[in-house]
Amino acid sequence: MPEKYDFLVIGSGGAGLSFALRVARFGSVAIITKKDSAESNTNYAQGGLASVIDGQDRFEDHINDTIIAGAGLCDPAIVEMVVRDGPLVVRELLDWGATFSTKDGRLDLGREGGHSRNRIVHAADRTGKEIEETLLSAIDRHPNIHVFEHHFALELITEHHLGRKVTRYDDDIHCYGAYIFDTRSDKVEVLLAKATLIATGGLGEVYLHSTNPSIATGDGIAMAYRAKARVANMEFMQFHPTTLNIPEASSFLISEAVRGKGGILRDRNGRAFMADYDSRAELAPRDIVARSIDDQLKKSGDKTVYLDVTHIDSEVLSENFPHIMETCRSFGIDITREWIPVVPAAHYLCGGVLTDRDGRTSIHGLFCAGEAACTGLHGANRLASNSLLEAMVFSKRAAEKSVAYIRGREWTTGVPEWDDSGTVNAEEAILIHHNKQELQQVMWNYVGIVRSDHRLARAFRRTHLLFEETEEFYQRTRVSVELCELRNLIANAYIIIRSAMNRKESRGLHYTTDYPRQTEQARRNTII
Ligand code: FAD
Numbered sequence: 001m002p003e004k005y006d007f008l009v010i011g012s013g014g015a016g017l018s019f020a021l022r023v024a025r026f027g028s029v030a031i032i033t034k035k036d037s038a039e040s041n042t043n044y045a046q047g048g049l050a051s052v053i054d055g056q057d058r059f060e061d062h063i064n065d066t067i068i069a070g071a072g073l074c075d076p077a078i079v080e081m082v083v084r085d086g087p088l089v090v091r092e093l094l095d096w097g098a099t100f101s102t103k104d105g106r107l108d109l110g111r112e113g114g115h116s117r118n119r120i121v122h123a124a125d126r127t128g129k130e131i132e133e134t135l136l137s138a139i140d141r142h143p144n145i146h147v148f149e150h151h152f153a154l155e156l157i158t159e160h161h162l163g164r165k166v167t168r169y170d171d172d173i174h175c176y177g178a179y180i181f182d183t184r185s186d187k188v189e190v191l192l193a194k195a196t197l198i199a200t201g202g203l204g205e206v207y208l209h210s211t212n213p214s215i216a217t218g219d220g221i222a223m224a225y226r227a228k229a230r231v232a233n234m235e236f237m238q239f240h241p242t243t244l245n246i247p248e249a250s251s252f253l254i255s256e257a258v259r260g261k262g263g264i265l266r267d268r269n270g271r272a273f274m275a276d277y278d279s280r281a282e283l284a285p286r287d288i289v290a291r292s293i294d295d296q297l298k299k300s301g302d303k304t305v306y307l308d309v310t311h312i313d314s315e316v317l318s319e320n321f322p323h324i325m326e327t328c329r330s331f332g333i334d335i336t337r338e339w340i341p342v343v344p345a346a347h348y349l350c351g352g353v354l355t356d357r358d359g360r361t362s363i364h365g366l367f368c369a370g371e372a373a374c375t376g377l378h379g380a381n382r383l384a385s386n387s388l389l390e391a392m393v394f395s396k397r398a399a400e401k402s403v404a405y406i407r408g409r410e411w412t413t414g415v416p417e418w419d420d421s422g423t424v425n426a427e428e429a430i431l432i433h434h435n436k437q438e439l440q441q442v443m444w445n446y447v448g449i450v451r452s453d454h455r456l457a458r459a460f461r462r463t464h465l466l467f468e469e470t471e472e473f474y475q476r477t478r479v480s481v482e483l484c485e486l487r488n489l490i491a492n493a494y495i496i497i498r499s500a501m502n503r504k505e506s507r508g509l510h511y512t513t514d515y516p517r518q519t520e521q522a523r524r525n526t527i528i
Pocket residue numbers: 010011012013014015016032033034035037038039040041042043044045046047048049050127128151152153154199200201202211212213215219220253347348369370371372384385386387388389391
């Protein structure tokens with residue numbers, strides 16, 4: 001791998017790939033991705049991308065829906081900017097070659113919880129796969145972009161590696177690239193870049209049950225945190241209300257669009273319970289639906305609730321949800337005749353590396369876009385299908401600013417090689433697995449949909465023990481992906497717990513029994 005690029009992109013999901021395509025006219029681009037290039041949260045997105053497309057819809061309505069969902073913490077200027085850019089990024093995706101579902105010659109627009117209108121652009125129920133494949137094939141044809149699969153970003157390179165002490169809230173830190181672990185050759189390389197984008201996605205793996213693929217370990221957020229970037233709003237973890245509840249299905253998502261088409265949530269006796277909780281019933285924002293299901297399960301002692309679509313025309317189901325139908329069928333459930341057993345699972349992180357309106361972080365030369373970023377769009381709760389939109393809009397803005405940033409800039413010099421003098425201890429490798437399982441269980445039990453001071457304190461103590469044990473192990477062991485991911489998961493868990501402890505109210509996705517109400521004044525962002 002050559003060691004110098006103008007732009008370093010860490011992550012090959014929607015945010016990273018679209019950023020790369022936009023900057024490639026202005027310099028050389030390396031995309032680093034830890035598995036195969038398509039493996040990302042983007043690839044699994046089902047519902048779609050929210051945008052005002054229909055002449056009956058209005059920007060004001062999408063803005064309003066987003067702000068209502070965000071429970072007083074959205075940045076209104078950011079919301080307006082993103083919503084107004086929606087049609088532009090949809091146009092751009094179409095120009096790159098994406099094919100979305102149409103009806104009567106127009107884009108077919110789906111409906112999801114919290115939206116006052118149909119405005120979800122989608123490719124049946126595999127929107128993310130369509131976007132990912134489109135971007136990857138455009139990248140394949142681009143001579144300036146080099147994709148390095150099975151390369152794992154370990155740490156960002158800053159003044160710290162050049163011998164200067166950096167402290168948190170230091171405003172004069174620069175990013176010069178990253179240490180990259182080639183998992184096939186087992187070597188760590190220094191990759192220098194004039195501008196670096198973190199596009200490493202979310203961290204569903206922090207929790208025992210999650211809709212995310214296993215790559216979602218929050219590496220970018222943990223790296224940025226260690227490099228002393230500001231990280232915000234990590235207490236706002238979104239739990240998706242409906243994932244398939246059979247052990248073999250490992251939290252397969254049943255899209256909110258299914259409720260948008262009329263799916264009804266029922267208890268074991270067939271009672272539709274959502275109207276007890278919210279007048280919008282199945283189409284209430286997903287934090288409300290997830291909490292309602294949690295309450296049903298706690299009250300009844302049942303292990304599952306059900307999503308009933310048997311009353312919906314089977315042609316409508318097969319046209320809109322072929323992937324969901326097929327997957328359920330492969331597990332022995334015919335959704336045209338049987339209810340689907342569902343439970344909530346961790347799904348989306350609203351917080352992340354704090355950025356300004358152009359994707360700039362608090363470290364110079366370091367940009368962030370997509371799920372790893374906290375941009376001000378989502379506030380305390382993300383509106384469905386606003387994240388693909390956010391990823392596209394912020395990668396565009398970050399691209400413009402990073403092109404300006406690299407002008408006239410040279411690569412830094414004097415970066416030391418990675419010190420990998422530890423010795424591998426195969427016997428202890430099993431500890432990594434055990435510690436990860438323990439962390440996931442602690443986060444699921446004590447930092448989940450419903451929290452309390454007592455549960456958070458308990459989670460903090462246990463996570464601290466795991467942190468100490470893992471750090472000690474890290475210091476004397478050769479680098480491995482599993483160990484680095486575990487370190488990153490623990491760092492993220494720690495930030496989530498601390499942020500949750502700091503918020504003495506219930507707001508949006510953060511619900512605690514000790515402070516069940518919102519404080520009157522919207523409490524500002526939690527910055528760690
Ligand atoms: P990702 O797409 O997750 O990409 C992250 C990339 O970073 C991956 O390539 C990963 O391998 C790489 N990476 C991570 N760490 C490292 C490292 N250390 N070194 C190198 N590479 C690394 N949102 C919507 O708006 N609409 C939807 O319908 C929707 N449905 C969803 C359904 C599911 C099942 C899931 C899981 C999410 C869904 N979301 C949806 C959320 C949305 O898909 C994500 O928020 C969005 O795709 C994130 O894009 P991203 O580019 O930021 O990250």
